[in-house]
Amino acid sequence: MVDAAASTKGDLHLTNLVKAFGDFRAVDDLSLVIPEGSFFALLGPSGCGKTTTLRMIAGLEEPTSGKISIGNTDITYAKPYARPVNTVFQNYALFPHLSIFENVAFGLRRRGIKDVKEAVTKVLALVELGHLAERKPVQLSGGQQQRIAVARAIVNRPALLLLDEPLGALDLKLRRQMQIELKWIQTEVGLTFVHVTHDQEEAMTMADTIAVMNEGRIEQMGSPVELYESPRTVFVANFLGQSNLVKGKVEGASGSDLQVSVHGNRIVVPSARNFAKDNSDKSVLIGIRPEKISIEHPEANTLGGGVITDISFVGVSTQFQIQMPWGQELSVFEQNDGGASHLQKGDTVALSWKPEFTFALDGTADVDAGTSVNPDEI
């Protein structure tokens, strides 16, 4: 804690940030702190305000209200060129009249650095495009342009680097490789990265902290493990991975546990994992991740009478769709360790899991919020 004062020096603070286009609020009262030197991922569905947030931090969009500061310096209204911030644009925005080399050298030259050759050559080698230095942007493929956009920003080593889906156009192999490179640069140089992505796996593997954004607000913020194991809203539970959510009624509490009745079954939830804001009407949603459920081994929490309607084999695991007596379909992922291989479509099974994996959410919420079959994304 001795370091606390020092480490807040370059933290990025967004305070009650609002951006309205007409009467539509693209970013709605957003507040967060991004510690200096951290890798921060902003995850959310299309149109939730990620790009708008980055544009305000970069100074390309003026907030309707709220404050942006780095350390103690208020930069809310600073000009974009006066901020120690660089952006990798979602649409690349390379300079069409300049060669790749000059594109990358642009920021260095503007800061009066005379000898740019070494830095540019090095960063071009990093993105493996050194051989294209003399080409023009139109002569590059989409993925190559994207890597140049990354190179053009990181060559400046800014205090804060904003990356708007910087790897979206790359194939899986190159994407993984660039993820490692980016992560390496970030830790090596100690830059703060704000990384916008659609790819949950990318966010989970790279980021120290993930903020899940929805309709201009932060739904939940925390480490990848925290977000995955303890989602606090239905949106997060569905958007990050998959969740089974079942309606239930709180019956009472015993010790540190909550007793919930779920379609006649008694389910135990640790009180600490009850994230419903208000239990006054006693209705809750019980949540359990599919891979936490076991079909074979009895545990304290059990829902019986399910019928297997679909089995799909996906290599490391097998995914079961199970129809419960009240009509709802639940998902179960079983490891392919031989235990569940005899199960067949139409079998009646009981689903069991340990109470500590259960979480409880607000019972009035829409069960489908944040599921991947989002009308925007089809």
Added chain:
Amino acid sequence: MAFVAAISKRSSTVRGIKRPSTPYLLLIPGLSWLAMFFIFPLFTLASTSTQTAPEGADTGTYVQTFRLANYIDAFVASREQFLRSIIYALIATLLALAISYPLAYAIAFKSGKWKNLLLVLVVAPFFTSFLLRTIAWKQILGNEGPVVTVLRTLHVLGPQSGLTASAFAVVTGMTYNFLPFMTLPLYASLERIDPRTLEAASDLYANGLTTFRKVTFPLSLPGVVAGTLLTFIPAAGDYINATLLGNPKTKMIGNVIESRFFEIVDYPTAAALSFMLMAAILILVMAYVRRAGTDELV
């Protein structure tokens, strides 16, 4: 694989036979127009330029004698007007560029919902004839007009001096008349610039002026080249502005050609001068385009 290869082979032969013929067909109307109204007159003009008048023939009767010295005579007689044409056209082009660039920039980037209205206003002068516009310009610069009145009140001009019948009137008249030819290509190339590249420049530490110098202006160069050519070429050959707004000391090469042709009926000299004007413009334009390096521009 074989199937794919077969298909690609077939489509390439289809391409090989069918494709080139369409562009050639499309060229026919344009080429025949050019042949009829440009190439053919050009040959007539070339043939006229080396003719001479036989002894004792009527005015306007000339025979072909291949006298190349016609060119030297013509040039010696009117080199003053030649030089003046080039200088006036250059000044008018530079003035038009200085006026049009901010105008085109404002229309392309800052006009918002007024964009279309402003574009119509730029083109609006074309709704009246060239001649009428030039006469109107004479009125504006006239001794009773607003410009002279204001300048006299400010004692910039003496009570007896005016602006018409002067080099000033000719050059500003040309500037005014050819302004849309400058503004429209400039607007077109500025409009094409992706505003996000300008945002990227400001994100990469370029302030407004640097962004203009390093990104906006280089990207608008094709418009600058097109606009200056479209202004300079007709301005160099123009004679209406000099006729209506000038005095005998501001005569341009267009005036000489016009009077040789219609008044003195000296066809060979008029033809020789026309050719030399064309050659001069061509050489200047080629040198200019080379320097601007338009091929390099996207």
